[in-house]
Amino acid sequence: MKRRTRIGGDGGTQGFEENTLALLDTSGFNASKVSHHLDDDRLAFLEAVRTTSLITDKGNAPTRKMLEAIFHILIDADSLDLVIQSYKLLVELDKRFPQLYLSEGEQSDSSSPKVSTFIMVEEAWSPFTFTMDGHDKKWDATNHSRSLVDSSGFHTLIKEIADVSVEMKSEAVDIGFMKKMLLLQYLVTVLEGDFWPRNSTYEGRISLFHCDGFNETMVDAYVLAENLDWTILRESLLSMLLGSRKITYKGLIKSSLSAMGNLSQSTVSSEEDSCSDKPQGEELHEVDRVIALALPEVEKSTCNVLKKFIIMIMELDSSKRTADQHGLTTRADGVRTPAVEIILDELINDGDVLSSFLKVFDPKWRLEIIVQYFQKYITKNSVRTRSSASAINTENFDGLLKYLSNSKRTKSIIKKITTEAIQLLLAYGFQAYVMLLHNESEGFSDMMEDVKSNSAVAVCEDLISAFTCLRREDPNTGILCCGKQALITAAATISNLRSI
Numbered sequence: 001m002k003r004r005t006r007i008g009g010d011g012g013t014q015g016f017e018e019n020t021l022a023l024l025d026t027s028g029f030n031a032s033k034v035s036h037h038l039d040d041d042r043l044a045f046l047e048a049v050r051t052t053s054l055i056t057d058k059g060n061a062p063t064r065k066m067l068e069a070i071f072h073i074l075i076d077a078d079s080l081d082l083v084i085q086s087y088k089l090l091v092e093l094d095k096r097f098p099q100l101y102l103s104e105g106e107q108s109d110s111s112s113p114k115v116s117t118f119i120m121v122e123e124a125w126s127p128f129t130f131t132m133d134g135h136d137k138k139w140d141a142t143n144h145s146r147s148l149v150d151s152s153g154f155h156t157l158i159k160e161i162a163d164v165s166v167e168m169k170s171e172a173v174d175i176g177f178m179k180k181m182l183l184l185q186y187l188v189t190v191l192e193g194d195f196w197p198r199n200s201t202y203e204g205r206i207s208l209f210h211c212d213g214f215n216e217t218m219v220d221a222y223v224l225a226e227n228l229d230w231t232i233l234r235e236s237l238l239s240m241l242l243g244s245r246k247i248t249y250k251g252l253i254k255s256s257l258s259a260m261g262n263l264s265q266s267t268v269s270s271e272e273d274s275c276s277d278k279p280q281g282e283e284l285h286e287v288d289r290v291i292a293l294a295l296p297e298v299e300k301s302t303c304n305v306l307k308k309f310i311i312m313i314m315e316l317d318s319s320k321r322t323a324d325q326h327g328l329t330t331r332a333d334g335v336r337t338p339a340v341e342i343i344l345d346e347l348i349n350d351g352d353v354l355s356s357f358l359k360v361f362d363p364k365w366r367l368e369i370i371v372q373y374f375q376k377y378i379t380k381n382s383v384r385t386r387s388s389a390s391a392i393n394t395e396n397f398d399g400l401l402k403y404l405s406n407s408k409r410t411k412s413i414i415k416k417i418t419t420e421a422i423q424l425l426l427a428y429g430f431q432a433y434v435m436l437l438h439n440e441s442e443g444f445s446d447m448m449e450d451v452k453s454n455s456a457v458a459v460c461e462d463l464i465s466a467f468t469c470l471r472r473e474d475p476n477t478g479i480l481c482c483g484k485q486a487l488i489t490a491a492a493t494i495s496n497l498r499s500i
Contacts, residue, residue, distance in 0.1 A: 017063045020048050039079050046085050061097040064125040087182040099124035100197040118197035130240040151244035155252050162259035181302040188305045194237045230328040253342045260306040263299045307360050313339045363432035370429040377416040397433050405465035411473045419477040427482040460490035
């Protein structure tokens with residue numbers, strides 16, 4: 001890790017900071033009587049920061065005080081214009097002046113791949129505060145607190161969004177709900193900007209470690225830890241958030257899943273309402289009408305942000321598992337239930353959300369969730385026998401399909417999972433597998449393409465066999481639409497590959 005001092009934090013920009021912040025001097029104004037003056041001052045401040053920092057290529061990086069002032073405008077403002085402008089400015093400034101960024105890859109020798117490392121800006125400001133003493137002032141999403149966001153405040157924000165989105169209709173949405181969603185979007189953006197450069201650096205070092213054929217048994221533990229450096233992820237904002245004693249980790253995951261599901265359903269309802277012929281109500285104030293129109297898009301963006309948040313957690317779990325395997329973690333890292341297991345428990349308890357939930361995730365994690373879902377219901381042999389020595393590996397999708405291409409095993413699974421759920425899992429799993437196979441095969445040689453083609457044919461045949469066994473054991477259940485699409489794709493793929 002390298003460090004760099006933020007240009008906007010040095011003494012040369014003191015006048016820039018003072019002149020800009022002076023626009024927020026509201027002494028002599030009574031907010032209850034002339035609040036429009038206060039709003040005008042804040043808009044002037046936001047425009048001044050945008051002009052000096054973003055308009056030109058050589059703009060000045062904003063200082064910590066300036067960023068904190070913009071953040072508090074987002075929290076405190078009651079004006080829709082101020083909320084949107086402060087949110088957009090914070091996001092744009094984060095892109096232009098990131099807290100962390102990746103350097104160009106360094107290469108130790110001609111045979112080794114380039115490895116990028118992240119550079120940290122020492123004077124960077126963050127909206128989060130994670131302290132261990134428990135004496136910091138808690139941030140509350142429902143009031144105008146001027147403290148930063150701690151782990152408890154972050155969880156509270158997600159819970160409030162989840163609760164409000166259950167019954168909230170577009171005609172009744174107030175600016176407070178919009179502000180909470182935009183605030184959450186910004187906070188997750190900050191977590192992303194801090195996490196991904198760290199994770200990329202860590203994964204790059206792991207890859208280089210294995211590429212060089214490093215023998216773990218022949219090196220000192222200190223040398224191993226220094227090369228792989230798990231602390232770069234342990235010190236990430238995401239890791240500190242999840243490790244906080246102020247929140248229940250499982251509760252945070254469940255609240256995020258709940259908010260994501262509620263927002264997804266609310267988005268569909270809002271879009272249906274906007275397309276209907278029923279009157280929108282002329283008595284609505286102009287601002288309320290604008291909020292109602294913007295609601296579906298903001299809800300959709302917030303749903304996507306929550307998905308990114310959960311994916312980050314699963315990536316952190318994966319990196320931590322690798323660190324555990326290399327003996328790099330300590331008791332200070334604690335023990336957490338992997339997010340995938342919590343997600344599976346929620347899906348199993350509420351099967352109605354299975355289809356909509358699987359659509360949300362990228363192919364990699366969709367396939368991971370589906371495989372682990374089946375793992376919970378596949379009987380494991382506790383004692384190794386001759387039959388178990390040749391057992392099918394069900395820890396990947398290929399093996400899972402082979403396992404289900406047997407009527408006896410399919411019958412056993414049907415007793416534990418409904419036929420409809422099995423069809424959904426197989427169809428979405430096959431879809432994700434095909435997408436991943438296509439992405440991986442783009443850079444392969446002709447010989448590797450042959451290997452991939454043979455693998456694809458086998459998977460397609462096993463998928464068809466699995467559905468055949470499923471229909472044989474449960475003839476009263478028809479094939480779902482997604483299942484038919486998967487079977488058509490499998491048959492077409494077999495025909496195309498065999499004709500080559």
